Amino acid sequence: MIELDSVAYNYGGGELLTDISLDLAPGSFHFLTGPSGAGKTTFLKLCYGALVPTAGQVRLFKRDVRQMTRDQVAMSRRRIGVVHQDCRFLDHLPLSENVALPLVVSGAEAGQEGNLRELMAWVGLSGRADALPPELSGGERQRAALARAVIMSPEVILADEPTGNVDWDMSQRLLQLLVELNRMGKTILIATHDLQLIRAAKVQVQARVLRIKDRRLQTAGADL
Amino acid sequence: MSLAPISLRALVRGDSRADRVVPPTGFTARLTVFTAAAMAFLAVLALALSLAAGRLATTWGDELARASTVRISAPEGQGAAQVEAALRVLEQTPGVASARALTNDEQRALLEPWFGPDLPLEDLPVPRLIEVIETSEGYDGAGLRLRLQAEVPGAVLDDHTRWRRPLVTAATRLRLFGWVSLGLIAAAVGAMVTLAANAALAANAQVIAVLRLVGATDTYIARAFVRRFTLRALGGAAVGTGPRHRRRPRTGRGRATPVASSPASPSGAGTGSCRCWCRRSRALSPFLPPPAPRGAFWRI
Structure with missing residues (x-):
């Protein structure tokens, strides 16, 4: 659904992410973790086409992001649900x-x-x-x-720190909602630095944990 | 990035849900309305000015260039003879198309505004006037003056140039001034559109980002904003031109160009279109201020 192939991203002051390859399979549940500033949000933005990689290839639903028109990006957003870190609503509605x-x-x-x-x-x-x-x-x-x-x-849900500023009970409820969605067949990717949340999730679903370390994506999991 | 053309019909018809995604009020909104109103008002004013000046210059140029006057102040009893002599001279002068002595009635009519209708013209030493119309080539003013001096001692030739030239120059300058103003206003409108677009984009960057995030196409976003701002600008322009129009509804198209209308046109010719415009402007009522009370400044 979302494939990253040797992707690198560079905001202009050296590479933030290097040589990242990942294939989000339908129905999978991923956590993305790493220290603050490691590039979790950048990674998610690459996944929904908000950023174009400086090297490598990102494919959304088998289409190269570089070849997509802005309208095609908009159309693919309708198949990818994004929970933003700061939520972003229209405050007058x-x-x-x-x-x-x-x-x-x-x-x-x-x-x-x-x-x-x-x-x-x-x-x-x-x-x-x-x-x-x-x-x-x-x-x-x-x-x-x-x-x-x-x-x-949507087929994929990307959540950036969905439990960032809520208490433990509320984060459990949010996690519950995401787990339910996964059981309905949705692909889930959650960026978080809350390890307790990951442990709580692992009890309920088969989640893979990805960690951004030294600009690269590593598979963690066993050590949690 | 490709923006599909926004069809006019979609713009007019609108989409109530799409309209709602654009924040309802704001500083820029009021500024857009105000600037559009001021620009429309000034544009009408400048257009009126240049058209009026153009008309004036043309009228003066045409009417005065071809006409001159011979004034004969003769001692009692010699008037008729001198007029005849002057007419003879004029008829023989190349460049004069026609020369005609004004009748007493015409002279009385000329003096009436100053002395009233009951002027005993016969009893007064009023000079006789001869109206001279030139051919397109014109005549030799200096030569004619010399001949008149020799044959008709009491005749004075006035070819109007002395006071016509500065007036025509002034009117031409005024016209130029009007067009320059219009050009400046056009440039200012361009600048205003650029600034308004920039300000609107800056003020609504968050809204646009959210809409993109949830999968709105560029066309959808542009349509919502273009519609809002076009209607606002139209509303402002209606405010700017409306009051003038209501005051002098002369032209048939519902536009406020008071001076372009000839005084000879029937004064009520535009009232129908004025009503029509008022009806139309009610459709824009959300963007217009409430109706002004009687005695508002433009009605006085």
């Missing part, structure tokens, strides 16, 4: 409209009201549907971001 935004921009919102209600209930935000994003707590924002990422029923 109520939560329900923010969650439904992917449907609106792809022109597929007709007849989806039931789905939207169901999804809001699933992430436990039914009561906050009319609240504006700035009024939400950190955990609510993270759950809303997850709901927005999955509303198009």
Whole structure:
């Protein structure tokens, strides 16, 4: 689904990532870990086409990112749900409209009201549907971001520190949601530096742990 | 990057959901409306000015260039003879198409604005006037003046150049000034569009990033923003040109070009289109300020 082949990325001051190869298979569950500033977010951006690699090849759904037009990148975003580190909502729209935004921009919102209600209930935000994003707590924002990422029923979900600023209980709930999605057949990639979360997940799903170290991607796992 | 052309129909029809993704208000919005209003007002003003000046210059140039006057102040009793002599001289002068002595009635009409209708013209030593129309080649002014001096002692030739030339020059300058203003306004509009686009992009960078993140195409985003800003600019332009238009609804197309309309045109000719414009501007009402109360500054 998402393939990286000897990928390197360089923001201009030396390479941040070097020689990274990975194939995200359908239905797999990956954790991406590494110290802060190691390039986790950059790695995820490469995975959803927000950045073009400076060397190597990234293929989204068998298409080389370099050959894709901007519209094709937009279309592939509809198949990849992204939970951003800072969530990023449209602050002037109520939560329900923010969650439904992917449907609106792809022109597929007709007849989806039931789905939207169901999804809001699933992430436990039914009561906050009319609240504006700035009024939400950190955990609510993270759950809303997850709901927005999955509303198009994407094949892949990329989450950047989804439990970054929530307490342990809330991070467990978010993890539970992601595990459920994985059981429904979605491919999941979570960037986090929370090792406890990874341990908790390993009990429930078969998760592979990737670590960025010295600009390269290593397979961890056994040592956790 | 390729942007599909945004069709005009889609722009007019709009998409209520797409409209909502653009933040509703902001500093830039008010500035866009204000600048568009000011620019439209100034553009109409400059256009009016240059058209008026052009008209004036043409009228003065055409009418005065071909006409001159011979004024005869003769002692009592010699008036008719001197007029006849002057007419004879004029008829023989090459370059004069026609010469005609004004009748008493015409002279009275000329003096009426100053002395009233009951002027006893016969009792006053009013000089007689002869209207001279030139051919396109014109006549030799100095030669004619010498001949008149010799044959008709009381005749003075006034070929209007003395006061016509500075007036025509002034009107031409005014016209030039108008066009230069119009050019400046066009350049300022260009600058305003660039600045507004930059400001809007900066202010809405976050919105655009979010929309891209959730899979919106460039066309979708551009359409939402273009529609919003086009309607705002139209609303502003309506505010800028509307009041002038309501005051002098003369032209048939619903545009406010007061001076371009001839005074001879029926004064009510444009009222229908004015109503039509008001109806149209109601469609833009969300972008317009509430209607001004009676006695607003432009109605006084």
